[in-house]
Amino acid sequence: MSDETATGPAGAPRVVLVDDHGLFRSGVRAELGTRVHVVGEAEDVAPAIELIGRTLPDVVLLDVHLPGGGGHAVISEVKRDHPDVKFLALSASDAPEDVIAVIRAGARGYVTKTISTADLADAIKRVADGDAVFSHRLAGFVLDAFASAPGTDAVKPSFDPELDQLTTREREVLRLIAQGYTYKEVARELFISGKTVESHVSSVLRKLQLSSRHQLTRWAAERRLT
Amino acid sequence: MNDDPHWHGPGWQGQRGPGPGWQGQGGGPGWRHHGAGPGWQGPGPGPGWQGQPPRPGDAPDWAARRYRKWRQRGDGEPLRRHPEDRLAGGIASGLGAWRGYSPTTVRIALAVAALISDGWAVPFYVLGWLLIPVKGDETTIAQRARHDSRGVVLALALASLLAVFLFLAGALNDAGIATFAWPQVFSIAGLTLIWRNAPEDERAAMHRLVQPLESLTASGADARRATRLRLAGAAVLLAVGLGWLFSLHGGTQLLQPLGGFLFVAAGIVLLLGPWWLRIARDLMVERQARARAEERADIASRVHDSVLQTLALIQRRSDDPQAVIQLARAQERELRSWLFEGRAPGDADVSSFAEGIRQIQRDVEARHGVPVEVVTVGDCPIDEHLSALLAAAREATVNAAKWSGAAVISVFAEVEPDSVSTTVRDRGKGFDPAAVPGDRKGVAESIRGRMSRHGGEAILQSAPGEGTKVTLTMPRAAAGPTKPQAPSEGQRR
Numbered sequence: 017m018s019d020e021t022a023t024g025p026a027g028a029p030r031v032v033l034v035d036d037h038g039l040f041r042s043g044v045r046a047e048l049g050t051r052v053h054v055v056g057e058a059e060d061v062a063p064a065i066e067l068i069g070r071t072l073p074d075v076v077l078l079d080v081h082l083p084g085g086g087g088h089a090v091i092s093e094v095k096r097d098h099p100d101v102k103f104l105a106l107s108a109s110d111a112p113e114d115v116i117a118v119i120r121a122g123a124r125g126y127v128t129k130t131i132s133t134a135d136l137a138d139a140i141k142r143v144a145d146g147d148a149v150f151s152h153r154l155a156g157f158v159l160d161a162f163a164s165a166p167g168t169d170a171v172k173p174s175f176d177p178e179l180d181q182l183t184t185r186e187r188e189v190l191r192l193i194a195q196g197y198t199y200k201e202v203a204r205e206l207f208i209s210g211k212t213v214e215s216h217v218s219s220v221l222r223k224l225q226l227s228s229r230h231q232l233t234r235w236a237a238e239r240r241l242t
Numbered sequence: 243m244n245d246d247p248h249w250h251g252p253g254w255q256g257q258r259g260p261g262p263g264w265q266g267q268g269g270g271p272g273w274r275h276h277g278a279g280p281g282w283q284g285p286g287p288g289p290g291w292q293g294q295p296p297r298p299g300d301a302p303d304w305a306a307r308r309y310r311k312w313r314q315r316g317d318g319e320p321l322r323r324h325p326e327d328r329l330a331g332g333i334a335s336g337l338g339a340w341r342g343y344s345p346t347t348v349r350i351a352l353a354v355a356a357l358i359s360d361g362w363a364v365p366f367y368v369l370g371w372l373l374i375p376v377k378g379d380e381t382t383i384a385q386r387a388r389h390d391s392r393g394v395v396l397a398l399a400l401a402s403l404l405a406v407f408l409f410l411a412g413a414l415n416d417a418g419i420a421t422f423a424w425p426q427v428f429s430i431a432g433l434t435l436i437w438r439n440a441p442e443d444e445r446a447a448m449h450r451l452v453q454p455l456e457s458l459t460a461s462g463a464d465a466r467r468a469t470r471l472r473l474a475g476a477a478v479l480l481a482v483g484l485g486w487l488f489s490l491h492g493g494t495q496l497l498q499p500l501g502g503f504l505f506v507a508a509g510i511v512l513l514l515g516p517w518w519l520r521i522a523r524d525l526m527v528e529r530q531a532r533a534r535a536e537e538r539a540d541i542a543s544r545v546h547d548s549v550l551q552t553l554a555l556i557q558r559r560s561d562d563p564q565a566v567i568q569l570a571r572a573q574e575r576e577l578r579s580w581l582f583e584g585r586a587p588g589d590a591d592v593s594s595f596a597e598g599i600r601q602i603q604r605d606v607e608a609r610h611g612v613p614v615e616v617v618t619v620g621d622c623p624i625d626e627h628l629s630a631l632l633a634a635a636r637e638a639t640v641n642a643a644k645w646s647g648a649a650v651i652s653v654f655a656e657v658e659p660d661s662v663s664t665t666v667r668d669r670g671k672g673f674d675p676a677a678v679p680g681d682r683k684g685v686a687e688s689i690r691g692r693m694s695r696h697g698g699e700a701i702l703q704s705a706p707g708e709g710t711k712v713t714l715t716m717p718r719a720a721a722g723p724t725k726p727q728a729p730s731e732g733q734r735r
Contacts, residue, residue: 196652
């Protein structure tokens, strides 16, 4: 991670922290130190929207669970006026439907709160650069969401069938990420460049956000029931 | 009163607290039985309220048999009033729980009994209220009332007042109402005692029952006027209806009673409708509040059992980072599985493949102290081939934990329509697979052999300094039915 710290505070991404636990915010802030420039903190949906609109950060580090509407409420509200602000979802929650909801609202990635500081700083930088960040858990959720009962959706294809399924390559990439591979390791394993891995992941993110596949919503709904 | 007598006394339950000797309706002290029941433990220290010690040995065998049979139906608890589901005294819900009927059924039965017994069921209900203790309490209201001499006097006074009134009414008229009213002389006396001696919450229940009448005297002229109007309307309807009914004689037409009934029914609805609705609503609100309170208590106890205990342990072992991490991991996993998968901690039901993988995670983390990151995609029930796969995966994970020296092990399991695969990967030391001596059975037998015997395969990739990756793949035995598109493909060909 030394290359990131080398960029110094001047080139560091400007970050807003949104989390309802003050202790967690101060912890993250202290750990990230000079790797990012924290321009503000908020602990609720409405103040977060106001703060983001005022400071226009590069990346918003957003808790999935927030009082007053949840993380996806913040994203959909901010995206309307400031489509350039990028979101990285951060959560202790494992509930797949919550994570998928935030991603579909427009977050560029999802990491769990158990992530190491170096990895978090790296993820923030990736999101700031416009890439997608998939933790191994998110990769698992996405594979699950796109894989469940493949035959049933063929009857009712959405308007753009290409959005409804993952390519073989995308699936391979996701599988490796789910196994804990870093992007670099994925690239080496599949004999492709790092940039290609990035583009596969971004493409998966796009499909996840744009697919009108009701498979996806039904999958989430089934999860909620169990 | 053709109800069966209920035997229930201190002797039968094997409990020692002073309890009522009997309750229920119909019959008297003559059928009270105390005897050698299954749980009999000798005479209780406190005799029943009657002051008679139970006498062992005079219960016939059939009674004991029958009693056992009864107990099997209900909740196995002694008969108690259930305050949480009561309309009045909680007798109906208590009887229901005791005998395994729904409270509503018991309530209907009681109402029918009240009708066909000319109202005699009501004083017996009140008697039960006096003599049966509330669940979780051993003192009856009657026991308390014994010391309430003023209450006894008041009860007798009220009862005799009503009796005199009824005598007068009976002398003036031969109305059938008097038949129903006579038993209520006893009810009034009993209710007076209950009112004076019941605990606060039971008084609140009684209060709720009579509340609408109080609105007559309550503040707010509008409310008072509305109540008066309603009562007046009800009185007129009732009077007309009853008059119609009582004016009937043998020769009148068949249709006529119908009109009378309609009037009476309308009068009753007008009189009691709002009151009834209010009781039903209060009951529902109360039930919801109780459900919420129980849920809160459940969560609190679980959080206490798990999270707080773990936090305490972590504080005590703060000098041992490895132990702290292990504790925190174990707790995190447990909490997750409870919050997001709805599984109680310690609930080890390994019937699904994903659950089996998580079981491996739990065991390896607990035994070897190495965090295991698990991602599962899809799920299916376990058959013998999949349990072989699970055993192989466990072996691979344990190997990684023991030998690799990696800080974390990744396990990825995916259930696909025609196969199930599991990858166990670490970034530890790694080794040269070719250099492993042939007599080292670990990998060869327990992983490769196990997989190939069940038609699967195991691929091991490792190099010194590169970490190790074991990929296990097992075809699904029952792949046919899970592939809905297979037949159509066949036709296309």
